[in-house]
Amino acid sequence: MHLNEEGKKQAEALGTRLEPVKLQAIYSSPLERARETAEAIADHHPELTVAIEEGLTEVDFGAWSGQRLRKLSRRRLWQTVQHTPSRAIFPGGEAFRDMQNRLINTLESIASRHGSGKIAVVSHSDVIKAAIAYYAGMHLDMFQRLIISPASISTVYLGQHGPMILQINDTSHYTYQRPDEG
Numbered sequence: 001m002h003l004n005e006e007g008k009k010q011a012e013a014l015g016t017r018l019e020p021v022k023l024q025a026i027y028s029s030p031l032e033r034a035r036e037t038a039e040a041i042a043d044h045h046p047e048l049t050v051a052i053e054e055g056l057t058e059v060d061f062g063a064w065s066g067q068r069l070r071k072l073s074r075r076r077l078w079q080t081v082q083h084t085p086s087r088a089i090f091p092g093g094e095a096f097r098d099m100q101n102r103l104i105n106t107l108e109s110i111a112s113r114h115g116s117g118k119i120a121v122v123s124h125s126d127v128i129k130a131a132i133a134y135y136a137g138m139h140l141d142m143f144q145r146l147i148i149s150p151a152s153i154s155t156v157y158l159g160q161h162g163p164m165i166l167q168i169n170d171t172s173h174y175t176y177q178r179p180d181e182g
C-alpha cells in the first residue's frame with residue numbers, strides 16, 4: 001500500500017522538519033508506505049540512503065491482512081487486541097508480544113551501530129506504540145492508550161543510563177485530524 005496524496009504531503013512536511021537535524025542514518029520498514037516516508041526524509045539528507053530493516057515491519061496480521069476493520073471488529077479476537085493485546089496472536093500471523101520483542105531487538109541493534117548519533121527510524125503506528133510502551137516501562141496491554149499519527153515524530157534516547165522518551169506523536173509540522181474527529 002503506497003502513500004496517498006495526503007500521506008505524501010505529510011511525509012514531505014516531515015522531511016522538511018527533519019532537514020536541520022544532523023542524522024547519521026535513516027532506517028525503514030520494508031513496507032512501501034514506510035519506505036516512501038523514509039525517502040521523503042532522505043530527500044533532505046542527500047548524503048544518506050535509506051537502509052531497510054525487516055525487524056521494523058508492521059505486525060504480521062496473518063489471515064486478518066487486508067480485511068475491513070468493520071468485519072474484524074465483530075470477531076472475539078478483536079476484544080483481545082483492544083484490551084489485552086499481549087495475549088493476541090493473529091491467525092496465521094504474529095503475536096503482539098513477538099512483534100515487540102522483534103522490534104526492540106532491532107532498535108537496540110540499530111542503536112549499537114551509531115553510538116550517540118541521531119538516527120531516523122520509520123515504522124508503523126502499532127510498532128511505534130509497542131516501542132514507546134516498552135521504553136516507558138508500560139505493559140504491552142496499555143499500548144492502545146498511545147496515539148501515533150502518520151508522519152509524526154517520537155523521540156527516544158537510548159543512552160548508557162537507560163532509555164528516555166523525549167517526545168511522542170509530534171505533528172506540529174502539519175495539520176492532522178484523527179479519523180474519529182470527523
